[in-house]
Amino acid sequence: MMADVTEARVPAFARGTRLQRDQVRDQWVIQAPERAFLADPVAAEVLQRVDGETSLGVMIDGLATAFEAPREVIARDVLAMVGDLADRQVLVWKA
Amino acid sequence: MEGVSSSPSPPPMSLLAELTHRCPLQCPYCSNPLALEPKTGELSTEDWFRVLDEAAALGVLQVHFSGGEPMARKDLPDLVRRAVRNGLYTNLITSGVLMDAASLERLSAAGLDHVQLSFQDVDEDGAALIGGMKGAQAKKIEAARLVVADGMPLTLNFVVHRLNVERIPRMFDLAEALGARRVEIAHTQYYGWGLKNRAALLPTRAQLEQSERDVAVARERFGTRMAIDFVTPDYYADEPKPCMGGWGQRFVNITPVGRVLPCHAAETISGVVFPSVREAALGTIWNDSEIFRMFRGTDWMPEPCRSCDRKEIDWGGCRCQALALTGRAEAADPVCRRTAGRAVVDAALRESDKTFAYRSYGCERLSSADTSDGST
Ligand code: SF4
């Protein structure tokens, strides 16, 4: 499954999962069936760009600019993280 | 009170909202208390609105609407909508027997996030034996179909015990056929109704081991396609199961009449006042009430827990199980082999009685099985 993750793909949150700001604890959480996971700051940056329309490539461009980091490092991390969340049914593919 | 923790508590993550004890089914392992609340005492819609607002402000992230059968409350879609407006993740824990296309549509429109549907068995006869309701299985299957057709994630929950544990492989087949995203296979917990019927429900060791193999096979077969939760019966373990993240640390439970409890079984504890949302704000109850502070953290622990390296892993096990089996809520959970109380658990494993008491509003249907629970 991970092999399918290319920059052309467009992730979206699966029905019943979402990224949410936890105001009380001042953190981001992923809400999912029967559990809430803590989203670390990097995951939160990536997942805030998941809207069901933006491709991974465009997300990576945006992150590389925002964090002034080498694009290939960002690309590797984002593809791995998004692939993992798709495996765990948090994200699905729109394209 | 001596030994009560004074450390500040983190806010709760999760609210179990028991909307009603009314239910068309009569499962003999129901987690509701033995004394069921009648409809007349239930919190009003306005009360629940306030509770949901307070829960979100306090830090609750997920609300589980439960019962009894929560769909017996006509205002359920309004409660879901209120929770959603507060940013709460909404989960419906239902038997499915009151669900039809129109009622699911109302819940979906209100923003319901997830449904957990309980099954008593894989086929009609086994399900009717446990649930005590003819035709329930067909209604549940229809409910699952409706939820999946709506696109909402679905969890199937199977409580397993001596009479159905051998059908775990077929439970996974059913879950797959219905399109469930998650499956919970939970061995019966022996408090309340389950304890009363323990002699008829407790699986044998061979059955337990087979269930572990069956679940391992299913994990292999489904990989990440299906999330699988497996709850083992702790009687066969050497150490107790952790009290869910520790008493008064993550979970808050509200009963149909508004009593606020650290866990669904806490009302069995005597000599303490159970605070009510009718009288105080949820945050005040969570932070300051005696029942929440009583077993919070580790300061309250007697030996052997106090000096045990597992005390922040299992939190001394289940307070309600300690109370039910040893008569003392502050004792170590008697499942633990490091305590003398373990003898009562070993004695239970030797039981073999097969009659059981159906959950019901009166006591008239309780059979003689209730003399064997050691709670006298
Ligand atoms: S006291 Fe027992 S029943 Fe209550 S939350 Fe802890 S483990 Fe669960």
Ligand code: SF4
């Ligand atoms: S002694 Fe107490 S803390 Fe240690 S394993 Fe037993 S129940 Fe858990």
